[in-house]
Amino acid sequence: MDYFKLIRNSVLTLAAAFVIFFTPLNENEASAESAYSVEELKEISSKYIGVRYSYGGTSAKGFDCSGYVRHVFKELGITSLERTSSDMYNQGTSVKKSELEPGDLxxxxxxxxxxxxxxxxxxxxxxxxxxTSKGVIKTSINDKYYWGNKYVGAKRVANFSTAEAIAAATEDDSDVDNTPEAE
Incomplete structure (x- = not known):
């Protein structure tokens, strides 16, 4: 009989641990930890300006479009992107062109x-x-001569915030006094 109690208690303990482990963080913790820095995105993506185009390229020796995007996001700690642009298009959340934010694909x-x-x-x-013709460059998304007519859509695969917004979200938690009150 003690054997069954032991199994039941073990199962209950494992179930409780499972619930605790998979319970989402509070909103401030979730937003602070899931937000990436816009400034870091711009710094990392810009350091490759001028790197030549190379079909199938995935390194600073030469990039194709999706290899470049994956490389930048990997440096930011985002490793879940697919390899091709068409596969990347199947990831994330659709974003209207009028609601684009830095970091959107x-x-x-x-x-x-x-x-x-x-x-x-x-x-x-x-x-x-x-x-393909100029390597890594910055371009207007509404370029009337080429890109403006070629636009298909956008996806958000990560949340990017300014350094100030990330600091403010972290600060919101740090100014809470958790010391017990004297009785």
Whole structure:
């Protein structure tokens, strides 16, 4: 009989541990930990400006568009991106063009296929990407000569915030007094 109590208690303990482990963090902790820095995104993505285009390229020796995006996001600690632009388009949450935020992936149809090119929106109507003719460059998303007509859509695969917003979210938790009151 004690054997069954031991098994039951073990199962209950494991169930409780499972619930605790998979319980979401409070909103401030979740937003602070899941937000990436816009400033860091811009710094990392910009350091590759001028790197040549290389079909299938995934390193600073040469990038294709999705190899570049994956490389930048990997440096930021985001390792879940698929390898091709069309596969990346199947990830994340759709974003309207009017609601783009830095860090959103922007997709284009440059070859007659639905999605054949990807870049990273960096704000102010610009995106950074590996261009076949010029390598890694910043370009206007609404470029009337080429990119504006090729735009397909955007996806948000991570949340990016300014350093001030991240600090404020962290600060909200740090100013809480958790010392017990004297009785």
């Amino acid at each position: 922007v997709f284009f149809n440059t070859s007659g296929k639905r999605v054949s090119h990807v870049g990273i929106y960096i704000g102010s109507g610009k995106f950074i990407h590996a261009s």
